[in-house]
Amino acid sequence: MTQAVPQAPLLEELSHDFFPVLPSLALRSNRGNFDIYIRCDDTFALYAKAGDSFTEHHETILLNNGRKSVYIRRDQRPEFFEHLVTHLGETLLDESIPRPARAQIFYETSLEIVEEIFTGELPPSLDRGTFDRVFEFVTKGVSFLTLENSLQTMGSIIAHDYQTYSHSLHVFVYSQLILQTYGFEERDLVQFGLGAILHDIGKKKIPEAILTKPGKLSTVERQYINTHPVHGAGICASLPLSQDALNCILFHHEKLDGSGYPCGLKDEDIPLPVRAVTIADIYDAIRSTRPYSEGTDAFRTLRIMKEEMATQIDMNVFRRFIRILSGNSVI
Numbered sequence: 001m002t003q004a005v006p007q008a009p010l011l012e013e014l015s016h017d018f019f020p021v022l023p024s025l026a027l028r029s030n031r032g033n034f035d036i037y038i039r040c041d042d043t044f045a046l047y048a049k050a051g052d053s054f055t056e057h058h059e060t061i062l063l064n065n066g067r068k069s070v071y072i073r074r075d076q077r078p079e080f081f082e083h084l085v086t087h088l089g090e091t092l093l094d095e096s097i098p099r100p101a102r103a104q105i106f107y108e109t110s111l112e113i114v115e116e117i118f119t120g121e122l123p124p125s126l127d128r129g130t131f132d133r134v135f136e137f138v139t140k141g142v143s144f145l146t147l148e149n150s151l152q153t154m155g156s157i158i159a160h161d162y163q164t165y166s167h168s169l170h171v172f173v174y175s176q177l178i179l180q181t182y183g184f185e186e187r188d189l190v191q192f193g194l195g196a197i198l199h200d201i202g203k204k205k206i207p208e209a210i211l212t213k214p215g216k217l218s219t220v221e222r223q224y225i226n227t228h229p230v231h232g233a234g235i236c237a238s239l240p241l242s243q244d245a246l247n248c249i250l251f252h253h254e255k256l257d258g259s260g261y262p263c264g265l266k267d268e269d270i271p272l273p274v275r276a277v278t279i280a281d282i283y284d285a286i287r288s289t290r291p292y293s294e295g296t297d298a299f300r301t302l303r304i305m306k307e308e309m310a311t312q313i314d315m316n317v318f319r320r321f322i323r324i325l326s327g328n329s330v331i
Helices: 056-064 075-086 088-092 099-119 128-145 150-154 164-182 185-196 201-205 219-225 228-235 243-251 272-287 298-308 315-326
Strands: 016-022 036-040 041-048 068-075
Touching: 016 185, 016 298, 068 075, 068 185, 075 088, 075 099, 088 099, 099 128, 099 150, 099 164, 099 201, 128 150, 128 164, 128 185, 150 164, 164 272, 164 298, 164 315, 185 219, 185 272, 201 228, 201 243, 228 243, 272 298, 272 315, 298 315
Parallel strands: none
Antiparallel strands: 016 068, 036 041, 036 068
């Protein structure tokens, strides 16, 4: 085992690109395949080689010596990320890690997982290995979001620069917080969460030039965009998703007055989980800066939704969402 303070540290010049992490994330008993460094003025000292085992005692020594961060080389970031994903469940529920730090871990790890889906090459259907990874994340995320004040803790972390993958994560978070207030069982919340995180997966089939166009879409371009729910359902058709999850993917652009797409559903034909995902989707879209519009603050976003969409969205679910945001000091 590597000693708590290396006797003859290997020093690396700052030409290496490092990033800081909490010691509690890196120094777990089942260590990943990455090296750990501590900073010494303008150099970095190798503290532990890949695979070394640690105990809480070693972490305590670091903290007692004022080491609030350890460092990892950026070229080993994939190995660290894999380690983080593997231990995400225990990390999120570890009360020894400050809640804001866990929220940051949840958000950044989630972005990595979702970005992998939305930016990588996608076959005609989502492969089972990728789905299993998403399923594991959603299951852990549902548990984390049941913790008191989880949204309040994450409020300052959520960035509103629109990307399909970050938007999908935000929709997952917001819709989960709504649906948890209805008393659904965890297995149902996980399926709703899968539908939320994958609700825009069909945009993988839409040309990038249309998705990022800064001006108004033409009629033909709008027709392309409007096909993404059907494409999404097709991509996910072979996966072990419940009908509720598939509904969230296929129907999240339906409106209570029948003006939505792709099916023009109305009123009670739109299931409750879909209504929650729709409200979360609209809220985050208006809040976020996009190629063709500037984002706006939470209060104005909610006012726009109330004044302009009262016949389109479920106002009971909407009012519940407002109470959640208000109770978590988001507005």
